[in-house]
Each structure stands twice: as structure tokens, then as C-alpha cells.
Amino acid sequence: SYALTQPPSVSVSPGQTASITCSGDNLGDKYVCWFQQRPGQSPVLVIYQDNKRPSAIPERFSGSNSGNTATLTISGTQAMDEADYYCQSWDKTAGVFGGGTKLTVL
């Protein structure tokens, strides 16, 4: 079955740029969404169709997808961005989530 692989953890200093990767076979041929999940809260969509931002999401969140890797980039990372992040895509008719990446802002 199709799998999406994310690093378990990423650390970033406040104000710096955080990059979270998501890898899968020919992932660049598929659309990718990214979700933020803070502790005890439901997931929130932050990027859809590879690089589009919902209106309520700050501009510092951006996405890209090419080859076998999709990347979520957070510019000027803030303490409030500390959370788990999940990528998601589709393998034919089956939804697939990555294993999640814990972003630590320190």
C-alpha cells in the first residue's frame, strides 16, 4: 500500500524557517494537503492542493511538491506554530496520511 514518510521531529528557533518533508513514490503527481494539530485539538488544514492556503492561515505557511517530496515551509516561525503536522494525499481511492512530524520551537 502507498505510504507517506515524514521525519518524526523537527526543531526550529523562533523567527527562523522550518521545513517539514513528506515523501512518497511519485508524490509530485498527486495533490498534497498539510494539517496542523496542536495538543488536545482537532487538525486544521493549513495547505491544500500542494501550495494553496485557506484564507484564515497566515502567509508564513507555504507548500511545494515535486518529484517524490512535498515540503511544508513555515517562515518566521512563531511559538504558536509548535504542533504536530501531517501531510495527506490519495492513492487512487484510498486516503493516506503521513506519520506526522512534531515541530518544536525552541
Place this chain on the structure above:
Amino acid sequence: EVQVVESGGGLVQPGGSLRLSCAASGFSFSTLWMHWVRQAPGKGLVWVSRVNWDGSGIDYAESVRGRFTISRDNAKNMLYLQMNDLRVEDTALYYCAGSPNFDYWGQGTLVSVSS
């Protein structure tokens, strides 16, 4: 205001059944794909099932196919998940989510399968 509220979770023995419900409002429920996504305690998100706007298109994760049934009632803005032959590994927080890009999520309802 968008509202998605799941209900129906609880404690059930292995082999038992539960029916989850999801009440949606504040968005065009009857035009959107709807999904169930689950999250085991301390673990990641796992897609479970989806249904298209009129119920004619349904897909399941391999792990639940043949045991779970998704359905919807557009007149009531409701989504359902009938879960049969429950297993310990089905223990999770079950979220209802609305597409087109999992834009709308509820707070989840907890299903615990244990003897």
C-alpha cells in the same frame, strides 16, 4: 459558523458494534464529500472512509472494509459510520471531516474496544 459534532462513541467489547453520528452545519454539506478519520491515543491520523455528495460513491481503508459502513442523510445534514465486528485496534478518536480538502473537522468521539 461551521459546526461539526460527532457522537455515538463509547466502550464496547471486541466483536461488538457501534454507530457513530456526525451533525454538520454552516457549510454546504449536501454538496461535499465527507470522511471519517481516526486517531489512536498518542498516534497519528488514519483515514477510514469517505462518501460522495449523494452517497453513490463510497471508499474504505483496507483495515475496515467489510466491517464498517459509511452513510449520509443530506436532508438532516448527518453523516454516519456503522462499525461492526470491532477489534481492539479500532480503539481511537473518530473525527468527521468535510471536503473538498478536509476543510471542516469536528472534535471527535472516542471509541474504546476492550474486554
